[in-house]
Amino acid sequence: MEFGIHTFVWNDGQSQKDIEQAMEATRAAGYAVLELPGLDPARFDLAGLVRRAEALDLKLAASAGLPPACDVTSPDPETVRRGEAFLLEAVGVARDLGCSQMSGPIFSAHRKFDTLPDRDGWQRSADVLARVAGVAKEAGVALCLELVNRYETNLINTVAQGLAYIADTGSDNIFLHLDTFHMNIEEADPVQAIRLAGRHIGYFHVGESNRGHLGSGCIDFAPVFDALLEAGYDGIVSIEAFNPPALNDHLKAVCAIWRDVIGDNAAFARHARTFMEMQHEAALRRAAAYGGA
Amino acid sequence: MEFGIHTFVWNDGQSQKDIEQAMEATRAAGYAVLELPGLDPARFDLAGLVRRAEALDLKLAASAGLPPACDVTSPDPETVRRGEAFLLEAVGVARDLGCSQMSGPIFSAHRKFDTLPDRDGWQRSADVLARVAGVAKEAGVALCLELVNRYETNLINTVAQGLAYIADTGSDNIFLHLDTFHMNIEEADPVQAIRLAGRHIGYFHVGESNRGHLGSGCIDFAPVFDALLEAGYDGIVSIEAFNPPALNDHLKAVCAIWRDVIGDNAAFARHARTFMEMQHEAALRRAAAYGGA
């Protein structure tokens, strides 16, 4: 298991310099992985980022969210076409950054929908994702569907839905990106959800119920880490949180970040790492006691 | 403490007949109170509803949410004016229905905002609410601010914010309407939040973390009921949930109801009542053991 942190704990990643600063802060806080938001390849020197990461012995993880104009569930073919192009570009960026996966809410627009989901939109999305997953596979990049809550997509909110969707794509290169913040809203039981997801988990976000300090909210993390261990998940576990002073208004509005719940972000990052490590160690201890893992 | 249920467990309350059916179902499920959504006085025979409720020995509770065109935080004076009129009408409906409070997300539009909150919008809202609260007081109706989550308003998500807002209105007729579903997303600690709210609690919604069956989600209800007891709250505690087959598409989209998590709604209602009663009794038992209540 490798511990990562999302760029948004540091800044909004709008420039090469932002990302480089985030890399250094990530290293200083003791993480092995930095998760990058969707980067426009025309605006970033990706090779430069890779070199910087290698110099810091840091792994990069790529994520992205589909903007409304690229909604692959849309009845408008042009919108869907834009979505497919957007995803293919994001896969290319992930590949160029040396990432083994590209994750996020990539199966529909990342937004509060005003319309109900329907079977046709689901199928349009699955068709696009199947194609993109094929291309991604050749690039060595796994697609990971971030199961965000009902207010950020209307299509897939739970693991059960996610698995049905993956089956419908017919792809073996699509996985689930689970997130404790979202599961706390959508899953009757996040722990059973993780166990149901099992070997289909491709990426994992840890976030407190209010997106604040881990352990200071409503989420019971002990059985979450037990379930990750039981699922045999040994990939990246990243803390996702938001540092409002360094984020632009558009990003804050999209993610509904109306107030600061993390305070000193460097202290927050160090705390999150220690918290995750202690939870993981506790899970290993319990697994040893019960013959698991 | 009186146990209530929201109309949306039964239907979307779009007609006199809907409400009457909801009243009967509420009675059959053993509740003392039916919470009604905002009713247009031009379309409903309010006096008829009151008679029907009296015949069933049922109390009514009024709630409402501000539509975007009535957003009292808006920089557009006309929008704010419409909001004030909307609220005054809702207060009148509450009074005519014999309700002692009118609650809901009434301090801003009930929607996912695309803009950040600001001090001016807060003040515009507080000014309107102060005036409406004055009128409401004369009508014997308390205003209760429902603290909904970040995706349903950008203005007030936590008890701490709610208390600051009430202070800014200067009114003694504005209270908090807390909801466990929303607190599970926004409050670092819902129990401390209830204790902080204390005597300012005017209405209370119980809802599971995924809006499904109580006790089958992430919320730890035991300390919630302890805290209500400690706060001396003896008002209405209503289950809020949504029965998708009987709701219109607009309502489902506003509330992000994309799937059915309650199944048989009559069975759900009976279960919720038993659950709330058992939790309340357990809280009384603990309070007796520890000298509380």
Next chain:
Amino acid sequence: MEFGIHTFVWNDGQSQKDIEQAMEATRAAGYAVLELPGLDPARFDLAGLVRRAEALDLKLAASAGLPPACDVTSPDPETVRRGEAFLLEAVGVARDLGCSQMSGPIFSAHRKFDTLPDRDGWQRSADVLARVAGVAKEAGVALCLELVNRYETNLINTVAQGLAYIADTGSDNIFLHLDTFHMNIEEADPVQAIRLAGRHIGYFHVGESNRGHLGSGCIDFAPVFDALLEAGYDGIVSIEAFNPPALNDHLKAVCAIWRDVIGDNAAFARHARTFMEMQHEAALRRAAAYGGA
């Protein structure tokens, strides 16, 4: 899954009349099973109890605890011999009562030990239990080892130990009797313990952390009922609690019952049944959501 209740919720079962009263109270409280403490066959008309149970459509469950003079871990051969005779008699009683199992702390004296456990005592116990299990098997009675806490035995406190012990007996007629009160003290994780026990569970006690009202203590019962379902356990789940006014001093001292934490025992029994049923239903609901059971 069948719900049962221990006689000690009613009385100490020292007479035929006590047991008959307990049967009636058990029926009145809606249970399917009454768990009887060790009955001396010389003092009870077992056939009469069976007839009474049949008339009430009640199933009986047999349990027993080894007194110090019958400690099968003892280095004294005569004590061990007495223990074996005691267990064989208890198996006979279980058989005559039509019980499919005989459970309790039967692998060592049921007491606070003043000495450390050792390998020889373990082996003496395992040898006796293997022989008794063989006889019991012919009688159609499964032996169930109640894993009590450190203060009630020094030999086996956890599921991991219990499974090792069963393996050492070489018997296929020895199972585990788990108890949430004891697991709350001994198991790092009662839920993982139940899952580890799996198909070896032969009997199950539900008890709150302080032996009081279910749901008013420290135990998180939701995942306990999930784990029972996952383990495929469809046997008896009994509430064990103690009604001090109707128990003799010796029994109270053995079980460390110094105060009354249940109050009205008939109300306690009804509450426990409703609580267990609701927990079981919630577990079924979650299992349906996650493809389990």
Next chain:
Amino acid sequence: MEFGIHTFVWNDGQSQKDIEQAMEATRAAGYAVLELPGLDPARFDLAGLVRRAEALDLKLAASAGLPPACDVTSPDPETVRRGEAFLLEAVGVARDLGCSQMSGPIFSAHRKFDTLPDRDGWQRSADVLARVAGVAKEAGVALCLELVNRYETNLINTVAQGLAYIADTGSDNIFLHLDTFHMNIEEADPVQAIRLAGRHIGYFHVGESNRGHLGSGCIDFAPVFDALLEAGYDGIVSIEAFNPPALNDHLKAVCAIWRDVIGDNAAFARHARTFMEMQHEAALRRAAAYGGA
């Protein structure tokens, strides 16, 4: 709040050298306080221990448990007399060690009782403690009653009982020594218990439900640390656990330590300190959010 650790995490404290080694290990693990078990003043150079502690900048805390021969609840006057002498000597040791309190199960024998408690024994105990508390007060030593579980005393298991007992002594120098391991067995709600104890808390033990690694058991520590903060407790919080390889058989039998649940004791100690600090910081964070502390 100062974090301490019990000597038994290191060794059984049977010699000057044992204690000195424990002091060094305590310091190395980053604790401010070492809790010492009852020391026989005839066998220890107390002044030497004080010098050693000062050199290490370590505070000492004194505890003791009444042996059966010194049971102050006994109907035998000679036994009670021995108990009073034992306690007075323990107070003297605490004073000589510079401790501001002497704590432990000092109101009755520390054992599994075979007899029921009665009012006379309670009164005999209260009379002795009142006198000892008077002497202790002049020595600047507060008496703290450790509320151990039902298997370790029959007299006082809960905070409610402890407060009644203190009232009966009439002393203002008797406080409560709470312990999470014991509360997990005895209190319907450990958090309400801490709040009920309030300013009467004089010492505090943190222990996991199975006496193993903090956070790897059944206890929900977050609200425990919230409650300590709310109670205004700023005294010593010590981890109590047992390192079997370094304890004598008698001690293990008295405390029912039949197996090793901590493993590497130095690693255990460091983990416990980090765990307690993180819990305390999280409580401070929540208190800041909710206007507490």
